[in-house]
Amino acid sequence: ETGVTQSPTHLIKTRGQQVTLRCSSQSGHNTVSWYQQALGQGPQFIFQYYREEENGRGNFPPRFSGLQFPNYSSELNVNALELDDSALYLCASTPDTNSGNTIYFGEGSWLTVV
């Protein structure tokens, strides 16, 4: 039990549509990051938020965007969905007293784009 919950667990969208994935992390975890894990790949960093501001971004286009809220919840939004966006999306939270081994992952949201 990591204290990081994600919703929905599975969803199917059509190419061109938009999707919002949600994450709720532990109280006091002010850093949240999102990763995309495609089939047969390791998780790839999308972006990171700290106290509601984006403070790091991986190699993903602007149609991937996010929000972080004061209540330790966050969202990942993807516009103009493409077939290659089909993947497991993982949310990870980190406490303010950060050390590498205290990055907690949620169980992920499986997105299928058809």
Next chain:
Amino acid sequence: DQQVKQNSPSLSVQEGRISILNCDYTNSMFDYFLWYKKYPAEGPTFLISISSIKDKNEDGRFTVFLNKSAKHLSLHIVPSQPGDSAVYFCAATNSGNTPLVFGKGTRLSVIA
């Protein structure tokens, strides 16, 4: 350009024997390395980590070895148990901060 490489997609080991999972990295700025275990339909779970100031870290049946000159680390599991069957990801970072850079994973099957 893959900065963290796990060259063995799968590994099969008999119960009770040692499992050795390997990981190579290219970025010399990485100074903290982690292993995560992932079961199907679950998120990655932290297993063990090592800082670049060490060459070995042990936690129960799990030991991670780091060879900085070779930019290589390995995870040893001994004795291996059927419950260890999962996908193992090697990850690296700079100063323990996100983002983590992951390898593609190695699927370990421990056969009873």
